[in-house]
Amino acid sequence: EAGVAQSPRYKIIEKRQSVAFWCNPISGHATLYWYQQILGQGPKLLIQFQNNGVVDDSQLPKDRFSAERLKGVDSTLKIQPAKLEDSAVYLCASSPIRDRGNEQFFGPGTRLTVL
Amino acid sequence: AQSVAQPEDQVNVAEGNPLTVKCTYSVSGNPYLFWYVQYPNRGLQFLLKYITGDNLVKGSYGFEAEFNKSQTSFHLKKPSALVSDSALYFCAVNTGFQKLVFGTGTRLLVSP
Numbered sequence: 001e002a003g004v005a006q007s008p009r010y011k012i013i014e015k016r017q018s019v020a021f022w023c024n025p026i027s028g029h030a031t032l033y034w035y036q037q038i039l040g041q042g043p044k045l046l047i048q049f050q051n052n053g054v055v056d057d058s059q060l061p062k063d064r065f066s067a068e069r070l071k072g073v074d075s076t077l078k079i080q081p082a083k084l085e086d087s088a089v090y091l092c093a094s095s096p097i098r099d100r101g102n103e104q105f106f107g108p109g110t111r112l113t114v115l
Numbered sequence: 116a117q118s119v120a121q122p123e124d125q126v127n128v129a130e131g132n133p134l135t136v137k138c139t140y141s142v143s144g145n146p147y148l149f150w151y152v153q154y155p156n157r158g159l160q161f162l163l164k165y166i167t168g169d170n171l172v173k174g175s176y177g178f179e180a181e182f183n184k185s186q187t188s189f190h191l192k193k194p195s196a197l198v199s200d201s202a203l204y205f206c207a208v209n210t211g212f213q214k215l216v217f218g219t220g221t222r223l224l225v226s227p
């Protein structure tokens with residue numbers, strides 16, 4: 001079974017530039033998550049999709065971050081404009097259904113450096 | 116607010132010795148607890164979870180965890196550590212809103 005795919009793996013940008021990350025979840029997984037992991041911290045949930053609808057975006061900085069999940073499969077996370085504090089690893093995860101007992105399957109992440 | 120705490124930034128153990136990585140939780144209601152491991156430049160991998168039932172949960176790669184309700188703990192254990200177990204370990208709780216809240220992580224270093 002193929003895992004969660006993410007691209008790019010690394011990205012370096014200047015502050016105030018824009019950037020986009022792509023995620024392809026495990027086939028058939030209805031729930032998709034984007035996390036931000038700052039160095040030395042645990043991952044923090046940014047947004048959660050159930051199929052192509054948003055079920056939780058309470059911790060997404062909506063003035064600069066946006067995300068979409070077209071057709072309930074792939075997802076894109078965008079930052080515009082980027083700030084220095086956005087430097088982090090952005091992790092995508094998926095799970096079969098939205099259930100508290102289900103584990104989440106994580107992709108390798110995209111490491112963003114904002115200069 | 117539901118949360119987990121990992122009191123140790125780093126745990127050092129010699130290969131072949133038992134290891135314990137500590138986690139305590141603060142949860143209202145029944146806790147749904149997880150352990151994940153992160154190797155360098157890789158995403159998180161699921162190790163094990165406690166939902167209900169037996170307090171000793173067995174997981175991947177020989178790891179197990181003991182749920183202790185009276186001490187609100189969910190410590191990760193392994194009887195005999197391997198050098199390849201060296202990684203970053205995260206405890207997490209799944210809140211009632213299907214959101215994983217992670218601890219700050221514990222780096223495990225196993226020396227040969």
